[in-house]
Amino acid sequence: MFSRRSFVVSAAAAGAAFGLDRPVEFLPSALAQEAARETGLNPKKLQFYRFNVGDIEVTQVFDGEIVRPHDPNFVRNASIEERQKALAAGGVVTDGVPTGFTVTSMKIGDRRVIFDAGNGAGGLPQSGRLQENMKAAGFEAKDVTHVVLTHFHPDHIFGLMDKDDKPLYPQAEIIAPAAELAFWTDESRTSKLPQGVQGLVRRVGATLGAWKNVRRFEGEGEVLPGVKPVPTYGHTPGHTSFHVASGAQQFMVLADVTNVKELFLRNPGWHVVFDMDPNLAEASRRRMFDRVVADKIPVAGYHYGMPGCGTVSKDGAGYAFAPMA
Ligand SMILES: [Zn+2]
Numbered sequence: 001m002f003s004r005r006s007f008v009v010s011a012a013a014a015g016a017a018f019g020l021d022r023p024v025e026f027l028p029s030a031l032a033q034e035a036a037r038e039t040g041l042n043p044k045k046l047q048f049y050r051f052n053v054g055d056i057e058v059t060q061v062f063d064g065e066i067v068r069p070h071d072p073n074f075v076r077n078a079s080i081e082e083r084q085k086a087l088a089a090g091g092v093v094t095d096g097v098p099t100g101f102t103v104t105s106m107k108i109g110d111r112r113v114i115f116d117a118g119n120g121a122g123g124l125p126q127s128g129r130l131q132e133n134m135k136a137a138g139f140e141a142k143d144v145t146h147v148v149l150t151h152f153h154p155d156h157i158f159g160l161m162d163k164d165d166k167p168l169y170p171q172a173e174i175i176a177p178a179a180e181l182a183f184w185t186d187e188s189r190t191s192k193l194p195q196g197v198q199g200l201v202r203r204v205g206a207t208l209g210a211w212k213n214v215r216r217f218e219g220e221g222e223v224l225p226g227v228k229p230v231p232t233y234g235h236t237p238g239h240t241s242f243h244v245a246s247g248a249q250q251f252m253v254l255a256d257v258t259n260v261k262e263l264f265l266r267n268p269g270w271h272v273v274f275d276m277d278p279n280l281a282e283a284s285r286r287r288m289f290d291r292v293v294a295d296k297i298p299v300a301g302y303h304y305g306m307p308g309c310g311t312v313s314k315d316g317a318g319y320a321f322a323p324m325a
Pocket of ligand 1: 153155156256302303
C-alpha cells in the first residue's frame with residue numbers, strides 16, 4: 001500500500017516532472033508560514049465564482065494557495081531577479097512564487113463535472129480546500145457525476161482519494177487522457193524517472209490504474225456534450241486542455257499550459273521546472289494562446305488564483321490576462 005509518508009521528493013528531483021518541490025512529510029515550517037499569508041492571487045477571498053457559458057453553468061472552486069520559496073531551478077531560463085520583476089508587475093508577492101489551485105466545475109444538463117480534483121487533504125499547507133468550498137458553492141463530492149482529468153501531477157489528482165487511496169468519487173466516471181494513463185502506468189518508462197517521483201507512480205498505479213470507473217479517451221472527439229479535448233502535450237506526456245462550447249459561447253479549460261500567469265503567460269518562453277518536455281510545452285503554450293486570442297475564447301488556468309478565469313490578449317512578446325472578476 002502506498003502511503004503519503006513514502007511520498008518523498010527532493011528539490012533536485014523536482015526537475016523530473018513533478019508537482020511538488022520538497023518532501024511532503026518534511027514541509028518546513030517556513031513554507032507553512034509562507035503559505036499562511038496573502039499571496040495576492042485571491043484578493044477577494046473567493047471560495048467560488050460562478051458564470052455561464054451558454055447553457056452551461058461554470059463554477060470556479062478554490063482549492064488553495066501557497067507561496068513557494070524561490071528556488072534557482074524553478075524556472076530553467078530566467079533568474080530569480082527576473083522572476084521577481086515579473087511578479088511585482090503582476091501585483092502579487094515577490095519574495096516567493098505565489099501559486100494558486102483552482103478547480104473548474106460545470107453543470108452540463110444534469111451532469112455535475114469537475115476538471116481535476118485538487119491537492120487533497122494533508123498535502124501542501126493552505127490547500128486541499130476543494131471539498132469545503134464545493135459545499136459553499138452548493139454541491140459536494142457525492143453529487144459529482146464526472147471527473148475530467150488534465151494530467152496526473154499530484155496537485156491535480158491527489159484530491160481524488162483519501163490518505164489511504166480510497167476513492168472520494170466512487171460514483172463518478174473518471175475521464176482521463178489515454179496517453180497520460182499509459183505513461184504513468186508503463187513501468188518501462190516510469191522506472192527511468194527519479195526516485196522522488198516513484199511515490200506518485202505507485203499511487204497512480206494503485207488508484208487510477210486499478211479503478212474500474214476510469215474511461216480513457218484518445219483523439220479530439222467530445223468526451224461529454226460540448227466538451228472536446230485539446231492535446232497540449234509537453235507539461236506531461238498526455239497533458240490535455242478542454243474546449244467547451246454551448247450555443248455560440250466557448251470556453252477553454254487550460255490546466256497547466258502555463259504555471260502561474262504572472263511569470264509564464266507574460267513570458268511564454270520561460271520554462272517551469274515541472275514541464276517534462278519544455279520545448280514541446282512551449283510550442284503547445286504558444287499554439288493555445290494564439291488560438292484563444294484569435295478566437296476570443298475566455299480561459300481558466302489551474303494556477304491562476306481566483307477567480308482564475310478571464311480573457312487573454314497579446315501584449316508585446318507575451319500575453320496579458322484580464323480576470324472576469
Ligand atoms: Zn499543476
